Amino acid sequence: MTPVACKDCPLRTLELFIPHTPEQLALIQSLKRGQINVQAGQTIIHEGQSDALLYTLWAGWAFRFKTLSDGRRQILNFLLPGDFIGVQQKMSEALSHGVQALSDTQLCVFSRDALWDLHRSQPAMGFNLTWLTAQEQSVVDDSLLSVGRRNAEERIAALLIVLFKRSAAMLPDAGEGGVPFPLTQQHIADALGLSLVHTNKTLRKLERRGLHHIENGLLFMKDGKALARTADLYGDGKPAPRPLI
Amino acid sequence: MTPVACKDCPLRTLELFIPHTPEQLALIQSLKRGQINVQAGQTIIHEGQSDALLYTLWAGWAFRFKTLSDGRRQILNFLLPGDFIGVQQKMSEALSHGVQALSDTQLCVFSRDALWDLHRSQPAMGFNLTWLTAQEQSVVDDSLLSVGRRNAEERIAALLIVLFKRSAAMLPDAGEGGVPFPLTQQHIADALGLSLVHTNKTLRKLERRGLHHIENGLLFMKDGKALARTADLYGDGKPAPRPLI
DNA sequence: CGACGTGTTGATCTCTCTCAATTAGAGTGG
DNA sequence: CCACTCTAATTGAGAGAGATCAACACGTCG
Numbered sequence A, B: 001m002t003p004v005a006c007k008d009c010p011l012r013t014l015e016l017f018i019p020h021t022p023e024q025l026a027l028i029q030s031l032k033r034g035q036i037n038v039q040a041g042q043t044i045i046h047e048g049q050s051d052a053l054l055y056t057l058w059a060g061w062a063f064r065f066k067t068l069s070d071g072r073r074q075i076l077n078f079l080l081p082g083d084f085i086g087v088q089q090k091m092s093e094a095l096s097h098g099v100q101a102l103s104d105t106q107l108c109v110f111s112r113d114a115l116w117d118l119h120r121s122q123p124a125m126g127f128n129l130t131w132l133t134a135q136e137q138s139v140v141d142d143s144l145l146s147v148g149r150r151n152a153e154e155r156i157a158a159l160l161i162v163l164f165k166r167s168a169a170m171l172p173d174a175g176e177g178g179v180p181f182p183l184t185q186q187h188i189a190d191a192l193g194l195s196l197v198h199t200n201k202t203l204r205k206l207e208r209r210g211l212h213h214i215e216n217g218l219l220f221m222k223d224g225k226a227l228a229r230t231a232d233l234y235g236d237g238k239p240a241p242r243p244l245i
Numbered sequence C: 001c002g003a004c005g006t007g008t009t010g011a012t013c014t015c016t017c018t019c020a021a022t023t024a025g026a027g028t029g030g
Numbered sequence D: 001c002c003a004c005t006c007t008a009a010t011t012g013a014g015a016g017a018g019a020t021c022a023a024c025a026c027g028t029c030g
Helices: A022-031 A114-121 A123-149 A152-168 A185-192 A196-208 A224-231 B022-031 B114-121 B123-149 B152-168 B185-192 B196-208 B224-231
Strands: A032-038 A043-045 A054-059 A062-067 A073-079 A098-101 A105-110 A212-215 A218-221 B032-038 B043-045 B054-059 B062-067 B073-079 B098-101 B105-110 B212-215 B218-221
Touching (some): A022 A123, A062 B123, A073 A123, A114 B123, A123 A152, A123 B114, A152 A196, A196 A212, B022 B114, B073 B123, B152 B218, B196 B212
Antiparallel strands (some): A032 A105, A043 A098, A062 A073, A062 A098, B032 B105, B062 B073, B212 B218
16 A cells, blocks of 8 residues: 555544644654554564564554463453554563454554654653643543453443444444444454353343344344443543544 | 751652752752642542642642542542652642642642743753653553452452552561551552451451561561462562652 | 354352441541 | 551452353455
């Protein structure tokens, strides 16, 4: 594919992302090293890898995860277009989690020095990075609340709501006709700390109750109110606008 | 108490913290607005509060938490001296978690603009902030792995190890005679997504097996190897040196 | 067409929760 | 100095949410 200039990145037209100055865009452009495609199921960063680069996901979904030595896997969070990958592992630390593509993805690649260059040349961008990192943490915070204190039904409802909103934010319409949802039930189970079987049964229960519907990689919100109620989620509407590095 | 100049902060003598330049120290000093004491059990930041300041904890322990509307509480992570509090809520976002003192604490207070000032005046400090935020996230990542995929015994072993190391890093010796451990079993339960009763029983089981011992607010590591084995934790030794804002 | 990945459902099993009761220590007030 | 109260730790018993085991359906693909 032909690389697109950062300033013309189609993602930037979404209202999910805040505008940047020409200087900032030029800086990002100058730090960009290339683009890569990673197919669904392939690993973007290996668990324990210490020389990983930085990436911005700009098409497709991915997820961060950790595993125990016997293979039990925990998905830490899902990555959607616009998400920045690899901040955690800077500073000569081995990355303690892996990143894997959920659907076919395309990523912009940055050198590892980009983090520091951003801070040095454009403090405003550095500030954005801190904000982005804090933002991602709060996503993990929410997951921890779910996995620690919600039952299976509540966890699934909460996850569906959050992912629906994030997925819908990528669309021109508001997701009336369903939103892309590339997760298998195994992914849902691994994100929520549930077994595959119990995930399936709970998912079916909610679906039979008419709260949602999943078909062909699309998620339909059939009763958002009810879902929010069972999840004990007092979420507002859209996600906060964010910087796109 | 008489305020101590940042450059003379006793915490900085610990090898846990990396040295800063005189300019950086002066900047931190200039952003400091005061000091406060918060007693054990008191709230430092309320859940949902939107005008919270920034703090650096410099004595005592605290924790971040979230609650569901029916009162179920999840502790997100524990805060020890040197931890920075409040990055999450910048940018006119309501803070979605609370912070509470675990023991009697003392905190340095910074204005909310400090975050931006740090980035603008000292990009290196801004970089540190990003790193610190990423660091804290990886702590939560670890918790999520525990709560999602480890059983009660494994979770408790993992928590004890991690907190032992963090607590020991505050000490001149390496914690031979036990390390401060101000948690009640309820805190452990809320951090690990377990019930109080089951936490107690599991804790006793490990203790009877001779893996650890808790007494009078002190934690003793009696068989670190065995604890690490049951936790499936391949941790090295000391925590990575970090900036102190 | 057989192998494989994903989804579905039923039948057990068990880890963890809930309920309940007891003990011990710290603090308080008369 | 002793009742009284509160918090934290402890232990037993029964219940239940979720795990594990097993089987089958369906679509895709080499």
